[in-house]
Amino acid sequence: MNIAQGIWPPAATPFRADLSIDFDRYIAHCLRLLADGAHGLAVLGTTSEANSLDFAEREAVLERLVAANIAADKLLPGTGATSLGDAVRLTRHAVGLGVRGVLLLPPFYYKGVADEGLFAFVSALIERVGGDRLKLYLYNFPQMTGIVWSVALVGRLRNAFPETVVGLKDSSGDVAYLDKLLESYPGFAVFPSSEALLLAALRKGAAGCISATANTHVTEIRGLFDRWRESDAAALHNQVSSVRRLVQNYPLIPAVKALLAARDKANNWLHVRPPLEPLDPQSRSVLLAALTKLRGTAVLAST
Amino acid sequence: MNIAQGIWPPAATPFRADLSIDFDRYIAHCLRLLADGAHGLAVLGTTSEANSLDFAEREAVLERLVAANIAADKLLPGTGATSLGDAVRLTRHAVGLGVRGVLLLPPFYYKGVADEGLFAFVSALIERVGGDRLKLYLYNFPQMTGIVWSVALVGRLRNAFPETVVGLKDSSGDVAYLDKLLESYPGFAVFPSSEALLLAALRKGAAGCISATANTHVTEIRGLFDRWRESDAAALHNQVSSVRRLVQNYPLIPAVKALLAARDKANNWLHVRPPLEPLDPQSRSVLLAALTKLRGTAVLAST
Numbered sequence: 001m002n003i004a005q006g007i008w009p010p011a012a013t014p015f016r017a018d019l020s021i022d023f024d025r026y027i028a029h030c031l032r033l034l035a036d037g038a039h040g041l042a043v044l045g046t047t048s049e050a051n052s053l054d055f056a057e058r059e060a061v062l063e064r065l066v067a068a069n070i071a072a073d074k075l076l077p078g079t080g081a082t083s084l085g086d087a088v089r090l091t092r093h094a095v096g097l098g099v100r101g102v103l104l105l106p107p108f109y110y111k112g113v114a115d116e117g118l119f120a121f122v123s124a125l126i127e128r129v130g131g132d133r134l135k136l137y138l139y140n141f142p143q144m145t146g147i148v149w150s151v152a153l154v155g156r157l158r159n160a161f162p163e164t165v166v167g168l169k170d171s172s173g174d175v176a177y178l179d180k181l182l183e184s185y186p187g188f189a190v191f192p193s194s195e196a197l198l199l200a201a202l203r204k205g206a207a208g209c210i211s212a213t214a215n216t217h218v219t220e221i222r223g224l225f226d227r228w229r230e231s232d233a234a235a236l237h238n239q240v241s242s243v244r245r246l247v248q249n250y251p252l253i254p255a256v257k258a259l260l261a262a263r264d265k266a267n268n269w270l271h272v273r274p275p276l277e278p279l280d281p282q283s284r285s286v287l288l289a290a291l292t293k294l295r296g297t298a299v300l301a302s303t
Numbered sequence: 304m305n306i307a308q309g310i311w312p313p314a315a316t317p318f319r320a321d322l323s324i325d326f327d328r329y330i331a332h333c334l335r336l337l338a339d340g341a342h343g344l345a346v347l348g349t350t351s352e353a354n355s356l357d358f359a360e361r362e363a364v365l366e367r368l369v370a371a372n373i374a375a376d377k378l379l380p381g382t383g384a385t386s387l388g389d390a391v392r393l394t395r396h397a398v399g400l401g402v403r404g405v406l407l408l409p410p411f412y413y414k415g416v417a418d419e420g421l422f423a424f425v426s427a428l429i430e431r432v433g434g435d436r437l438k439l440y441l442y443n444f445p446q447m448t449g450i451v452w453s454v455a456l457v458g459r460l461r462n463a464f465p466e467t468v469v470g471l472k473d474s475s476g477d478v479a480y481l482d483k484l485l486e487s488y489p490g491f492a493v494f495p496s497s498e499a500l501l502l503a504a505l506r507k508g509a510a511g512c513i514s515a516t517a518n519t520h521v522t523e524i525r526g527l528f529d530r531w532r533e534s535d536a537a538a539l540h541n542q543v544s545s546v547r548r549l550v551q552n553y554p555l556i557p558a559v560k561a562l563l564a565a566r567d568k569a570n571n572w573l574h575v576r577p578p579l580e581p582l583d584p585q586s587r588s589v590l591l592a593a594l595t596k597l598r599g600t601a602v603l604a605s606t
Contacts, residue, residue, distance in 0.1 A: 019387075019427075051412035054388030055358065082385075084322075084576060085357030107578045109354035109411065111447055117578035124322075124577060144414055146449060273387060274427060275410045275420035 003166050003189045004100050004137070005207045006039030007222045008076055009214035010047040012256055013061070015271040021057060022268045027068045029260070033215070037222030039208065040074035041065075045103060046141060046171065047212040047253055050078045052273040055086060059093050072098035076210075080105025080139060084121060088128045101135035103169055108145035115153040122157055126164055136164055137189065141171040148172070151180050158185060169193060169210050175200075182206060194248075195221045196241040202228045212252050213244050216259045239295075246290055254279040255287060262288055306469050306492045307403050307440070308510045309342030310525045311379055312517035313350040315559055316364070318574040324360060325571045330371045332563070336518070340525030342511065343377035344368075348406060349444060349474065350515040350556055353381045355576040358389060362396050375401035379513075383408025383442060387424060391431045404438035406472055411448035418456040425460055429467055439467055440492065444474040451475070454483050461488060472496060472513050478503075485509060497551075498524045499544040505531045515555050516547050519562045542598075549593055557582040558590060565591055 011030050014022040030041055043065065044050035044058055053061070058077075066072050079090035079102040087104070094102050107113075107121050126134065138149045138157070149168065157165040167189030170178050175197065181190050182204040189207035192198060198209045198221070214221050217240060224236040247255050254272055258279045261269035270278050279287070314333050317325040333344055346368065347353035347361055356364070361380075369375050382393035382405040390407070397405050410416075410424050429437065441452045441460070452471065460468040470492030473481050478500065484493050485507040492510035495501060501512045501524070517524050520543060527539040550558050557575055561582045564572035573581050582590070 046412075051385040052387065052410065054384075054386045054392065057386075057388065081357075082354040083357045083360075084355065085360065089357065107355070109349075109447055110578055113578040114580060117580045120577035120580070144412055274423035275413055275416040277417060277420045277423070 002073070002100070003135070003207070004040060004076055005189065007037065007208055007214055007218060007225050008040045008042040008191070008210045009033050009038050009218050010042045010045040010210055010212055012212075012215050012253070012260060012269075013048045013053070014257075014260075014266075014268050015273065016268055017271065019271060019273055021053070021061070023064050025264070025266060025268060026061070027064060029215075030065060030070060031068070033218055034070070034074065036218045038214065038218050040076060040100060041070070042076045042078075042103060042169070042210045044078040045139070045210070046144060047215070047256065048078070049253065049273055049276065052276070055081075055090065058090060062094055062097055062099070066097055073100045075099040076101050076103055076137065078103045078105065078139060080108070082107050082109040084124055084128070087125055091125065091129050091134065095129060095131070095134050098133075101137050101166065103137045103139040105139045105141070106145055106147040106149065108147060111146040113147065115150055115156070118147070118149070118153060119156060119160075122165070123160070126161055132163060134164055135166050136161075137167040137169055137191075138165065139169050139171070143172065148177075151177070151184055154181065154188075155184060158188065167191065167207060178206075179204060194244055195224065196244045198224060198240075199228055199233060199237040211244070212256050213247050215256050216263060217243055242294060243291065246294055247287070250279060250283060250287055251276075258284045258287060259291070305376070305403065306438070306510070307343060307379055308492065310340065310511055310517055310521060310528050311343045311345040311494070311513045312336050312341050312521050313345045313348040313513055313515055315515075315518050315556070315563060315572075316351045316356070317560075317563075317569075317571050318576065319571055320574065322574060322576055324356070324364070326367050328567070328569065328571060329364070330367060332518075333368060333373060334371070336521055337373070337377065339521045341517065341521050343379060343403060344373070345379045345381075345406060345472070345513045347381040348442070348513070349447060350518070350559065351381070352556065352576055352579065355579070358384075358393065361393060365397055365400055365402070369400050376403045378402040379404050379406055379440065381406040381408065381442060383411070385410050385412040387427055387431070390428055394428065394432050394437065398432060398434070398437050401436075404440050404469065406440045406442040408442045408444070409448055409450040409452065411450060414449040416450065418453055418459070421450070421452070421456060422459060422463075425468070426463070429464055435466060437467055438469050439464075440470040440472055440494075441468065442472050442474070446475065451480075454480070454487055457484065457491075458487060461491060470494065470510060481509075482507060497547055498527065499547045501527060501543075502531055502536060502540040514547070515559050516550050518559050519566060520546055545597060546594070549597060550590070553582060553586060553590055554579075561587045561590060562594070
């Protein structure tokens with residue numbers, strides 16, 4: 001198996017003023033992330049506003065990336081949906097393109113569902129997609145889904161599908177949960193969603209991280225990943241963590257897009273699809289000024 | 304305008320053992336609901352497991368109903384989705400068939416979104432669907448979506464789109480919210496989701512109710528609706544409420560399906576799609592026995 005490891009930014013999706021996808025800017029951004037140090041791209045996740053894209057767009061995004069000569073094995077797209085049928089459709093399409101794996105949200109409409117029901121959903125998906133090319137990374141984000149991939153369920157899924165259920169991205173921010181996963185399942189590819197958790201997690205066996213702020217700071221986060229056993233690791237950790245702490249004082253997706261707009265001098269980056277709202281101009285100015293003060297202008301010009 | 308009123312059961316969706324839709328049984332169930340007193344059918348909602356159907360199935364369900372000569376103006380389908388594009392697609396399709404209106408969930412992936420973002424979503428949907436045949440009923444179910452159509456936002460939407468935003472189904476069970484809506488917006492078609500709330504709500508101007516338990520008890524609920532100003536209204540209220548209280552001691556959707564399986568002697572009704580789970584046989588027996596004791600065998604044989 002060729003399990004994903006390292007820094008996989010959840011690439012943000014730029015929109016035009018009419019909210020259609022700005023594919024040219026998107027491809028350029030993805031290529032830059034890879035050039036700047038990303039091991040691969042966790043596209044079509046929460047930061048990408050994937051659940052605000054329609055299903056045809058989610059398929060088009062992957063096809064455009066592959067058409068732009070980004071190797072499919074550098075892609076870890078989200079293929080979750082509330083219905084088994086739609087999750088199967090999106091997963092089959094992604095696997096057909098040759099992606100490294102898929103990030104799977106639990107079916108997120110009903111709440112209070114039991115592990116047994118989630119197990120049935122994943123089992124049915126694996127059976128229907130079929131083949132041995134499917135590699136599933138569970139996507140845990142209870143703040144959005146209202147559902148946790150419990151540590152017990154993760155273990156049960158790994159046991160039942162050891163060649164298929166190979167990892168998990170944890171966006172919960174719950175360090176006790178993250179630690180429990182890392183302790184319980186050595187070799188399972190666990191990715192926290194913040195570089196502020198990366199160093200501690202790597203010491204416990206994490207695979208890397210999938211962080212929204214890697215959209216603008218991938219080189220520095222990659223530096224920490226490469227040097228986490230070195231003597232300057234704590235300093236690198238402090239550096240990336242201070243940026244992260246600053247940005248996450250704001251609504252994270254609009255804030256990341258505001259930083260990309262400033263970096264690229266491109267207002268299309270400011271657009272978000274409803275129900276999200278763009279950062280107001282005042283907050284944008286304050287964020288940019290604070291970031292400049294914190295890290296110097298080089299922060300937004302890593303290439 | 305021809306606003307929906309009365310008892311609109313959220314018709315449950317029967318599945319075969321392979322979890323495909325049992326359309327014959329579904330159509331028979333819908334015809335029976337109408338024959339038994341339903342004013343119309345609120346299909347493709349939560350009780351219908353609509354978010355566990357894929358989009359092609361959601362369209363097929365409506366087409367089958369119309370092909371079975373159920374008048375489209377007796378249909379109030381759910382057309383919500385997390386993305387604007389998919390919600391527009393489903394809404395356009397439903398409006399094209401001539402439905403009475405559509406029940407719209409808020410975009411339910413992101414949490415903590417502001418009224419402004421929800422307003423932008425609904426505005427964009429109305430603009431993109433276009434025409435004057437679209438009648439929107441907001442679908443409020445914060446226990447599933449994590450989002451409330453706030454009373455203020457409902458007012459704002461009504462003011463901005465008085466010919467389009469005509470009603471709301473409230474599944475929150477929050478009586479203070481329901482009352483506030485009824486007080487604030489006379490003429491707005493508000494439907495509580497439980498017949499236990501129906502009498503009090505009708506006295507305050509509600510339009511009717513859209514209740515899961517109307518799948519099995521529509522005649523009695525219709526009786527209460529027709530006679531709510533009569534001297535036996537309190538007795539009718541007590542009757543339907545006692546059934547409702549009993550059934551909602553169980554997971555509501557599997558419990559309703561268990562009752563339909565017993566009524567029709569058809570095990571296909573027991574199937575639910577993951578992540579939901581069927582009621583276990585023991586609970587089924589207890590529920591059926593309790594209901595028989597409470598209401599007599601006639602309860603499940605209203606036709």
